[in-house]
Amino acid sequence: MNKKAGMWALNFLVSVGLIAIILFGFFMLMSSLRPSDVSEVKTTVTGINKGSSLITFFRMSDVLDSPVECNELSDSLIDFYGKDVDYILKINGAHKCSKGDQDKNSVTIDFIMPDYRGNVYNITLEVSS
Amino acid sequence: MNKLIKNKKAMDYSAFLVIVVLIVIGYLFFQLHAKLDVFEMSIGEQEAALMDVYKKEDKLLFYVDKSAEYSVYHAFDYLARNGGAKKNQLPVFSENGFVYWYKDNNKLYRDIDLYDSFRHYLNMYLNTYFSKYPKFIPKDNYEFVVRDNKVIGVAVKPVLLNIFPNMISNKNYFSVASMVSKDLDLNMLTGLGVYAVRPSFSVDAEIDLDDFALLFDKMDVLLDCLKSNTVGTCVNSIRSDEFIWRFIEYPDKGVVAFNVVFNNLVNPHTGEKSFVRFVLELP
Numbered sequence: 001m002n003k004k005a006g007m008w009a010l011n012f013l014v015s016v017g018l019i020a021i022i023l024f025g026f027f028m029l030m031s032s033l034r035p036s037d038v039s040e041v042k043t044t045v046t047g048i049n050k051g052s053s054l055i056t057f058f059r060m061s062d063v064l065d066s067p068v069e070c071n072e073l074s075d076s077l078i079d080f081y082g083k084d085v086d087y088i089l090k091i092n093g094a095h096k097c098s099k100g101d102q103d104k105n106s107v108t109i110d111f112i113m114p115d116y117r118g119n120v121y122n123i124t125l126e127v128s129s
Numbered sequence: 130m131n132k133l134i135k136n137k138k139a140m141d142y143s144a145f146l147v148i149v150v151l152i153v154i155g156y157l158f159f160q161l162h163a164k165l166d167v168f169e170m171s172i173g174e175q176e177a178a179l180m181d182v183y184k185k186e187d188k189l190l191f192y193v194d195k196s197a198e199y200s201v202y203h204a205f206d207y208l209a210r211n212g213g214a215k216k217n218q219l220p221v222f223s224e225n226g227f228v229y230w231y232k233d234n235n236k237l238y239r240d241i242d243l244y245d246s247f248r249h250y251l252n253m254y255l256n257t258y259f260s261k262y263p264k265f266i267p268k269d270n271y272e273f274v275v276r277d278n279k280v281i282g283v284a285v286k287p288v289l290l291n292i293f294p295n296m297i298s299n300k301n302y303f304s305v306a307s308m309v310s311k312d313l314d315l316n317m318l319t320g321l322g323v324y325a326v327r328p329s330f331s332v333d334a335e336i337d338l339d340d341f342a343l344l345f346d347k348m349d350v351l352l353d354c355l356k357s358n359t360v361g362t363c364v365n366s367i368r369s370d371e372f373i374w375r376f377i378e379y380p381d382k383g384v385v386a387f388n389v390v391f392n393n394l395v396n397p398h399t400g401e402k403s404f405v406r407f408v409l410e411l412p
Binding site for chain 2: 007010011014015018020021025057058059111112113114115116118120
C-alpha cells in the first residue's frame with residue numbers, strides 16, 4: 001500500500017512539473033503572437049483618420065500667400081474641432097502661426113504644398129483638442 | 130523514499146511520461162514556430178500600412194490638385210500673352226516680341242488652335258510643378274478636357290505607392306509617399322504591395338477661351354476698317370465691355386501692336402486681368 005501510494009505521489013509530482021513546463025512554454029509562445037502594444041495600433045489608426053481630415057483645410061485656404069490666411073485656418077479648425085482646439089502650423093520647419101499649447105494628445109500631419117509662384121513648401125500642422 | 134525510487138515500475142512509468150511529454154512539447158514548439166515565422170509583423174500593422182497608403186494618396190492628390198489649379202491660370206495668362214499661339218508657331222515682331230496676327234495679307238489668328246495651345250501650356254506648367262515634388266509624378270501624363278469654366282485632366286499613367294508595413298515600429302505615420310514610375314520593375318518593390326493612384330483632377334476656373342473667338346471676330350471687322358480708316362477710329366468702332374483696347378503704332382514698320390485686356394477675366398491669384406498681345410501689319 002505504501003509502495004503504491006508512494007508511486008502515485010511520485011507520478012503526481014512528475015505530472016505537475018510537466019504541466020508547469022507545458023504551460024510556461026505555451027504562454028511564452030502566445031506572448032510573442034500578441035500585438036506588442038494594442039494601444040499603439042489604436043493610436044496609429046486614430047492618427048491616420050484625423051490626420052486625413054486636416055489636409056482638407058488647406059484645399060480651401062491659400063495659407064502660403066498671406067499671413068491673414070492663418071486666421072482663416074484657425075476659424076476652420078475651431079469650427080471643426082471646437083473652440084478648445086490648439087494648433088501649431090509650421091512651414092519649412094519655421095513657426096507660421098499657432099494657438100494655445102500642445103501639451104494635450106495631438107495629431108500631426110506633414111505634406112508638400114506648392115504656391116502660385118512655383119515654390120514648394122513642407123507644411124506641418126499639429127492639432128490637439 | 131529510497132524504496133520508491135528503486136521501484137522499477139514507478140521509474141519506468143515516470144521516465145516514459147517525461148520522454149513522451151518532451152517529444153510532444155518539441156513537436157508543438159516546432160509547429161508553432163513555423164507559424165510564427167509567417168507572421169513577421171505585429172497584429173494590425175498590415176491594416177495600418179494600408180490606411181497609411183490612403184494618407185499618402187491624399188497628400189499626392191492634394192499636391193496635384195493645387196498644381197493643377199495654379200497651372201490652369203498660369204497657362205491661360207501665358208497663352209494670352211503669347212497671342213493664343215504656341216511658342217514659335219507664329220512669326221514675331223522684332224521690336225517687342227509680340228506675335229503677328231496679320232501679316233502678308235494672311236489672317237494668322239485663324240490658324241490658331243486655342244484649345245491645343247492651352248493644353249500645351251497647361252501640360253508645360255504641370256510638368257514644372259511635378260518636377261518640384263520630392264517624389265516621382267509622371268510627366269506629359271494627361272488628356273485634357275476644357276469646358277464650361279472647368280478644366281479636367283485625366284491621368285493616363287498611375288502613380289504607384291509602395292505599401293510599407295513598418296509604420297508602427299518606426300512611428301512614421303505620415304511618411305512622404307514612396308512613388309515609382311510605372312515602367313519600373315514591380316519585382317523591385319518591397320512591402321505589402323503596390324497601390325496605384327490615377328492623379329486626375331478637375332479645376333473650376335474663371336477662364337474662357339471663347340473670349341478669344343469673340344476677339345477673332347472683332348479682328349475681322351477691324352482689318353476691314355483699317356483699309357480705309359485710322360487705327361484709333363477703327364478701334365473705337367469695335368469697343369465693347371468685354372475688352373479694354375491699348376495699341377501702339379509703328380508707322381515706319383507699317384505695324385500696330387495691341388494689348389487687349391479681358392475685362393471679365395481676373396486671375397484670383399494675382400488679382401490682375403488677363404491680356405492678349407499681338408501685332409497687325411496694316412493692310
